[in-house]
Amino acid sequence: MWNRDGGRRKQWKIAVLPGDGIGPEVMAVTLRALRALAEQGGPSMELAEFPWPSHQWHREHGRTMPEDWKATLGQYDAILLGALGDPGPTSDPDRYLLPDAVSLGPLLDIRKGFDQWACERPAMLLEGAPQYLADDRARDLDMMVIRENSEGEYVGQGGRLAPGTPREVATQMEVFTRAGAERIFRHAFERAVARAAEREAGARRNRQFPLPGGGIARAQVCLITKRNALRYWGEMYTEVFEQVAAEYPAIATHHELVDAACMKFVMSPWNFDVVVASNLQGDILTDLAAVLSGGMGVAPSCNLNPADRRQPPMFEPTHGSAPDIAGRNLAGPQAMLLTAAMMLAWMGEEDSRAARAAKRLREAVEADLRVHGTIQRETTAIGDAVLAALS
Ligand code: IPM
Ligand code: MN
Numbered sequence: 001m002w003n004r005d006g007g008r009r010k011q012w013k014i015a016v017l018p019g020d021g022i023g024p025e026v027m028a029v030t031l032r033a034l035r036a037l038a039e040q041g042g043p044s045m046e047l048a049e050f051p052w053p054s055h056q057w058h059r060e061h062g063r064t065m066p067e068d069w070k071a072t073l074g075q076y077d078a079i080l081l082g083a084l085g086d087p088g089p090t091s092d093p094d095r096y097l098l099p100d101a102v103s104l105g106p107l108l109d110i111r112k113g114f115d116q117w118a119c120e121r122p123a124m125l126l127e128g129a130p131q132y133l134a135d136d137r138a139r140d141l142d143m144m145v146i147r148e149n150s151e152g153e154y155v156g157q158g159g160r161l162a163p164g165t166p167r168e169v170a171t172q173m174e175v176f177t178r179a180g181a182e183r184i185f186r187h188a189f190e191r192a193v194a195r196a197a198e199r200e201a202g203a204r205r206n207r208q209f210p211l212p213g214g215g216i217a218r219a220q221v222c223l224i225t226k227r228n229a230l231r232y233w234g235e236m237y238t239e240v241f242e243q244v245a246a247e248y249p250a251i252a253t254h255h256e257l258v259d260a261a262c263m264k265f266v267m268s269p270w271n272f273d274v275v276v277a278s279n280l281q282g283d284i285l286t287d288l289a290a291v292l293s294g295g296m297g298v299a300p301s302c303n304l305n306p307a308d309r310r311q312p313p314m315f316e317p318t319h320g321s322a323p324d325i326a327g328r329n330l331a332g333p334q335a336m337l338l339t340a341a342m343m344l345a346w347m348g349e350e351d352s353r354a355a356r357a358a359k360r361l362r363e364a365v366e367a368d369l370r371v372h373g374t375i376q377r378e379t380t381a382i383g384d385a386v387l388a389a390l391s
Contacts, residue, residue, distance in 0.1 A: 010043070010350065014046065014047050015312070017082065026083070026337075026379065036391065058098060108156070111314065116311065119302070122300065123286075125293050130374050147278075148279050155175045157173035159171060186247075192219040192274040217251055217252035219252070221273070222261075223277075224256055233278070262284075266288070290318050296317075300315075302314070318335065334369065
């Protein structure tokens, strides 16, 4: 089959992992939206649902995912994940509950397994979303935190010597490579260039940042480290960042120590554009960035391998399984819907139908938020409203 753009219409294979807690609830709404988009001239998608990773699967099989999970998921173009963690409800003290490291393990296994080395978390304050900062300039927030997703503090090397004894020693290794730094920084600069082009095409308000030699840049990349205390990787990051930055003289740059960055995210988040950080520091900063943009309920996220599109990326909201409200039709599905829009935008780099669907889905979520704001509504009611906005 040929599409309007003269290319062969791709049938996208999406592995859908609803997960635990509110995951299945927000995923159900999202699948309805994706199916509606496909029917309305969107991309062709096979949406294959998997019962793992989940507590239920573990209860039945003694593990959170089948042994051949990688071969199975590797056959898909992309992975859409709801949430992992405590399945809830927290009111049930006897629920089948795994330690966090077990239930959340698949998240890290999938990121590592497909070398999804870039985690992208955009932050914008959509109209109608909760505004936690009193300063109205916070409305102009338009940033993207890019988190190094393959190494750093998350390599999982180390161990416990003499566990439980008074002489116990715990070690937790951090590993930073020049190659890993170079690829994430280059990706951050490429994203900064692309975001400036989107803004100039009218997608969002233009930005201006001062260049050191005078003049104005349309985009900026901020490097985060803790080089005053963690000097070895901090100094290597700084050197590699400066080398890559020299290839992009039209992009403004600056550096912030992670603690100062936390302060400035709150005091003046409108001064940031693209922010690039290590795995753990990026993890912490993106919870903060999510709150600046209305909270976990509206914060999308993705994990991808920008160098190799054959490695399936994983699209998952920043939020967790929210066990306190699980199973009660109370979860806001907006983060999951905006995450699905990020997936469509990624597909849209090859398939113009998907690019259009991404824009339509984002606009439908935005339109619903603008009208209903933060009033408490049922998950399915928000789904109905977003579907109505689509048609
Ligand atoms: C996230 C989460 C995970 C992370 C946890 C659950 C392992 O906090 O996606 O931000 O730290 O990466
Ligand atoms: Mn996190």
